[in-house]
Amino acid sequence: MSASPPRVAIPDEELHVEFVRASGPGGQNVNKVATAVQLRFDARHSRVVSPSVFARLASLAGRRMTKDGVVVIHAVRHRTQERNRADALARLEALLAAAMVVPRERRATRPSKGSKRRRLESKRRRAQIKSARGRVGVDE
Secondary structure, eight states, X not given: OOOOOOOOOOOGGGEEXXXXXXXSSOTHHHHHXXXXXXXXXXXXXXXXXXXXXXXXXXXXXXXXXXXXXXEEEEEOSSXXXXXXXXXXXXXXXXXXXXXXXXXXXXXXXXXXXHHHHHHHHHHHHHHHHHHTTXXXXXXX
């Protein structure tokens, strides 16, 4: 049974939401209404993000995180501010939940004698098949 990802409760005062004009299709609505959402979350100075989670978050966020440790999510999928705001918040929560999962440490293992033997035997069989594909000589 796999554990569900941890839920993150981000305090509202740590989120900065800004509405900007979206580009792309939408007719005159695009020119009049600022429906796109730019969500900013200062992960470096957040109370809910530990240093180890911050390190994983930085690698997962990639270009979405600034040099100052601020995660910027741009949501433009929907035509309303409310749906774009909810979308941006859901994406931030998913990113934080993924960063909170501690990866399992890899333990080095060696192949068994049987697996080595089977691999070499299959290589031998394959080599025989391929060597039998040579050109047919005149004296044969």
